[in-house]
Amino acid sequence: MTTSHNLVYLIALPLVSAAILLLLGRIADKWGHLLATLVSASTFAIAAIEFFSMRSRSGAARPAMQDLFTWISVGSFNVHASLLLDQLSICFVLLITGVGTLIHIYSIAYMSHDHDRRRFFAYLNLFVAAMLLLVLGDSYLNLYVGWEGVGLASYLLIGFWNQKPAYAVAAKKAFVANRVGDIGLSLAIMISFAQFGSVSFSGVEAGVPHASKAALTALGAMLLLAAAGKSAQFPLQSWLGDAMAGPTPVSALIHAATMVTAGVYLITRSHFVFDASPTAQTMVLIVGGITLLFGALVGTAKDDIKKALAASTMSQIGYMILATGLGPIGYAFAIMHLLTHGFFKAGMFLGAGSVMHGMNDEVNMRRYGAIGKVMPITAVTFGLGYLAIIGVPPFAGFYSKDKIIETAFNAGGSKGIIVGGAALLGAAITAFYMTRVIVLTFTGTKRWDDQVHPHESPSLMWIPMVILAVGSVASGFLFNSGHALVNWLAPVVNAAGHEEGKALMQPMTVSLLALGVVAVGVSIAILKYRTVPVDAPAGNILTKIVRRDLLQDDFNDRVLVRPGQALTNFFVRMDNSFIDGIVRGVGGIVAVSSTNLRKIQNGYVRSYALIMVVGVLALLTTIWMVTL
């Protein structure tokens, strides 16, 4: 373990920048975006320095620590604000700062007409700071701060144009769904503390061998719930599609490349828990498997280009989660897919943004068509990303996704066949819906109105796209050459001792199989979308269900929202009529008794005397009875 003094700047710089931009207000309008971009770039520089410095160290000296201050210290609950940069977090730090910087640059142009561009950049910086805290925190509680921080930034950015009620609702939905996941993270931290007396990663790891299976399973389940919330995994997936309300660079950065992958980070980071609890691991597999198919299916029916990409993101993260459920070797592949996905999905989102930029913010792909001709750079970079995601060799996705499919098949027994099959089926559907996106958007005939004049985006926008496209092309190969990434991550995820074992299928078989299904998917899509009606055809019941996101919102509405509202109304009524009613009732009884007592006071001396006589008689009776 090495001590570093620079880690704090990774977080502090963007945080301070965000604060400056927000506090100064309109004064900073002129230069705010430049400051933010500069800060983002410098975090990337720091990250790069740290990376090379880490590479120059070896073995146990590689991870770097920086202890800032004691954050909370109550009884045995001690949490330091301290940062940990190890082989796993550096991957994320580089991704976040790198892609983050590119998207900052892209946004300068993309948001140039927006009145509130400064505020947008402030949020972006805030996001970068929070996301870096998430991956740098050395304990679950520190991670939690970043975790909620990115949630907040995501909320602010989704709702950036919150004067539109639907966008405001989408932002709220994202936050609330994330909060459900946060229950998981909160409880996971509580379980950790109750079980191990510590909430730091190292403390929990040290305690795992002594803990009961049940406790570990509970811990794993809670971590998975947290991951599902943040990474839009089943059953908390419904917010991601709506989150596309945010400006497109946000979708690229937060809802494709970085934040939504935090769940994968969390599970990988907590590998010791899942390794020790097969039940939890199986749950991870199930969630990942369901989500990858769910996302892929939803992706097939989306006409909104961003929502199609969002569905794809969900599905791809499903792959990653699936991979993390596959044990030690899976973590590395999950991270590899996460990184390559970061490149190609961010690139494609930026491409989509570029298209929208040229098409007056039109998002309906049915009104695109033949854009490749007018926006060649966008089309090419998008196309490279497309090739990467469907897994065509030698593009990035081929390496990462094939590894996951292969590992899945080799998980052993029926489990291997089921998850492997799911992953393979997912690949086919992915090929289908991504081809659909390409066909609808870039090829075919033009379906846009005449007053729309699509044009290639400015260089500030296409340069980041090109860089990301290069990543989409080359990153997979780089990561995989000599198992570079696997070996790099091995010390963190304990994958060193993992044995290849008796494989169900050889890598070559898997690759061929995968390529085969991809080809099928691509072909179907091309055949099906030779002609595209501007208005979507009605479609059969299945199509309708898929278009309604497999009824996820209907389900939530029926099962959660409406009963919740009914319960709320019930409570409001109960509070008024029952609880306060009892109070008023007591008051009423007193008032009525009072009025009756007033009536007894009728003014007649004789009746007063009678009352006295009755009193005396009662007195005598009582005395008589007491004496008996």
Next chain:
Amino acid sequence: MSIVTVLELIPLLGVIGLFALPKGSTKLIKQFSIGVSLVDLIISVVMAVRFNRGVSAMQFVESRTWISSFGIKYAVGIDGIALVLILMTTVLVPIVLLAGWNESENGRWSPRVYYALILILETMMVGVFAATDVFLFYVIFEAMLIPVYFLIGGYGRGERAQAAMKFLLYSLLGGLLMLAAVIGTYVIATNQIGSTFDVTALSGLHIDSATENMLFLGFFIAFAIKAPLWPLHTWLPTAAKSATPATSVLLLGVLDKVGTYGMIRFCITLFPHAAHTFTPMIIVLSLISILYGAFLAIGQRDINGLIAFTSISHFGFITLGIFAMTSQGLTGASLYMVNHGFSTAALFLVAGWMASRRGSTKIEDFGGLQRVTPVMAWAFFIAGMSALALPGLSSFVSEFLVLVGTFTRYPLAAIIGTTGIVLAALYVLLTVQRSLHGPTTPGNESLSDLNIREKIAIAPVIAILVIFGFFPKPITDVLNPASHEVMTHAGYVDPQPKAGK
């Protein structure tokens, strides 16, 4: 004379000074009152600096005979919990005075009376946290109701008279039950150790369990009304809807804390066995409060009612933390009191400004304020984030400590309590969405943003929320010895980690 006494006397002297000021000088009255409260703030900071953190015993003690025939003393002294609550009070008073600059002018009486009432209230608020004599505590506990009663009834809005009445009757009823318990405790003390109301001496009594349970309930019901625990809460929304923002802040932010403070200082310290007996019931009530308050908050149409119900939910967390009887729970609950004070202050003040600009407290009448009045919207948003305990803001630390402290002893309770965080997100974000987001509601286009005075008033609150979110240690270090003392006295130790290392 103890510095605590000085702290109590300054506002009282201020009241006398207030009536010496010439007539018709409203502005001077306001400046003078804020000046007095600032002097008090400075003295309290001096006190905090001189406070010895390593010690769990009472500090700055002073004890004078007051009513000799009952052994009643004017006895004050503070431990960590009292210190932070007093500091919260002295910080909040100048803030609410500044924030509610114009509140005093629409009342039934002159501004002078308003400021006199608030300063008297400050004296009592400091006194009630500092009292170490049960009788003295009780006297202030009850007497405090009167200034608040007049503040609500005289300067409030809407059905203010009824609201003031409801508030007072509820509180009096609880207070009178407590009086019976105070008397009972005193009588037992007289028989065992002689006439005294000293809380430390009383905590050593041997009481048979049936009596102890009754006495405990006497105290507890009073406190559960004060820091409203379901189902004794219905006075709070009514009061909050009618009180001025400044009064609401002092009422929910400080006065209601006397309830939870009293649970720690008196219920648990004096009757540890009964506290143990009733813990399951109290935990259930706390959980109901957490969820019920949150649901009711979601269903509120009135912004002040909303804040009131969120507070009920938060008081549920505080009570939960207290009765979890772990270091984390107790320190967390004490810290929660402080944080809730500030975050409620922020909410009420901003809501008050919104309401006074719009002329309505209905949430639906706002809308799109983000565009019209960005600074005000931001202030409200941050206050809301604090209410939902966003990490990075101080309320997160306390809420999490409460939950983690509860979990180590009562996992199920903590799990149920944790679901409250989703409801919190809902009630805050729904309100934010309805009032700040969306298109600007007709009639709101020309609302003015916060002026410089209002910004100065709200800035320290928000700064406190942020700073203590990242550096709560100064407060927790002060609270820890006190919590430890309470736990030790009640015979509890923290549960050990289940999986040993």
Next chain:
Amino acid sequence: MDISNYLYLSAILFTIGAVGVVVRRNAIVVFMCVELMLNAANLAFVTFSRINGDLVGQVASFFTMVVAACEVVVGLAIIVTMYRSRRSASIDDASLLKR
């Protein structure tokens, strides 16, 4: 004759007086009923004096008579004033003060 019979008589007189107060309307009559009750008490005093074998009870009855006389003075003054302003001695007419 058994001396306790005097006590019974006293009790009966007292009861008659009390019932009279409750049922009669004329203020004077009501007042006389009260006097009857006082005298019932006197009778009891004297009887007990006899039983106890001392004179204290008899002395007490003299006190009672004096006090009763004073009461008559005050009582009649009030009743007469009342009668003069209302032209009625019925106590039921004096029922303005109520509720």
Next chain:
Amino acid sequence: MLTAPQLSYSLLAPILIVLGGALLGVLVEAIVKKGSRAAIQSTIALGTIVLSFAFLWRVHGQTSRTAAVGSVSIDGAGIFIQGTILVLSFIAILFIADTDNFAAQASAIPGSQEERLALETGKQQTEIFPLTLFAVSGMLLFPIASDLITLFVALEVLSLPLYLMAGLSRRRRLLSQEAALKYFLLGAFSSAFFLFGAAFLYGYSGSMSLDGIASAIAANSANDVFLLIGIAFLSVGLLFKIGAVPFHSWTPDVYQGAPTPITGFMAACTKIAAMGATLRIFYVAFGQAEWQWKPIILTIAILTMIVGGVAAISQRDVKRMLAFSSIAHAGFLLAAVLALNTDGLKGALFYLATYGFTTLGAFGIITLVRDSSGEVTDLNRWVGLGKKSPLTAGVFTLFLLSFAGIPLTSGFVAKFALFTGAYESGNTVIVVVGVLTSAITAFFYLRVVVMLFFTDSKSESVSVVIPSIMTRLAIAVCAIITIVLGVAPSLLLNTAQTFATFIR
């Protein structure tokens, strides 16, 4: 040779002086011209009280003695109560001295020519002063009387003048006369019960003295039935005077009808004297028979608190409301009877004193609120008074808060002291019921506060008259004592503790 009995005149002096002052007053009424009577009478009355108090002060150290051949006991509690009565009477006379409240000529028919003439010429009869002094003398004797005959005589001496005084109101004379009639008839009725009870106690114990009764009970020698009838009937007389349920019916009517200064005097001093006598009788004579009477007194106490508190809520007349409030307070005071211990007695003594000041002050304020036709006691017309006369309304509020037992007023400490005594003796029930009914009573006091301060006034205006210097002084003293004894109760509480003894 027969020797004159040892009467110990020095110990009886306070009573004798007041009686002398009263007789002097009668003389003045007979000789002095109508125009100048008021001033002379009030001076005599006040002087008499002061003188009496001075003599009381001289003997206050010589407690634990009997006087008048054992007919009266001079003990701590007795002297304390006498002193309280004297001080309160002094204040009450200050209110009474504002003769505007009283009929110029009580014998004149309401509305007659005669009455008008008396008013126009300002020829005011001032029999009210000697009557007051007579009543005071009875009140001074009642709580120290230690045999049944003295008790009865004292009861009548204090009551008879009050019956008359109740009928002397200048305005609304019919109501006033009616109050007098009711008070008289019911009072005489209750006296008959008292006397009958006394006869049976004598029959039971063979003794007139409280001491003798106690001895008889201790020896448990004679017929128990006589004792019980005696206790029951004697209690009726006492409970009537302190206004306990179900012997309370006269209270609201008489309080409402009587001239307000007299109501105040009655509410404060009569209650103290009657309570003092009750405490003495129960502590000294019946103490040993507690198992027989405690359940009854407990029931009556609870009923009294509840009925007083609940009935007060719906009252529309401020004097009637205070009447029911005084009933509720009688219930609280009965807790001291149940306590039967020194602390209970101490509490009761303190309670009586503070309650007296607060009550006098409150009724004093009522005399100030008027319209063209005199005092206004309809609560609906008090609405908004806080706006017009903040000081008057504020002081009234203070008294109400003290009645309600809010801390930092004397009423709170009093309630605390009283309930502590009751709790010590194991009477938890009465303490709990007491605090709960306190909440009910608080409601109607606060309702008045709401009317005064939080409601806007309607058109029919009432005004607050500028009080005479004496009234102002009296109200100020009451208010100051209410606050001072709330903040520093030790001033009186320690005295009460020292004096809290009954001798047998």
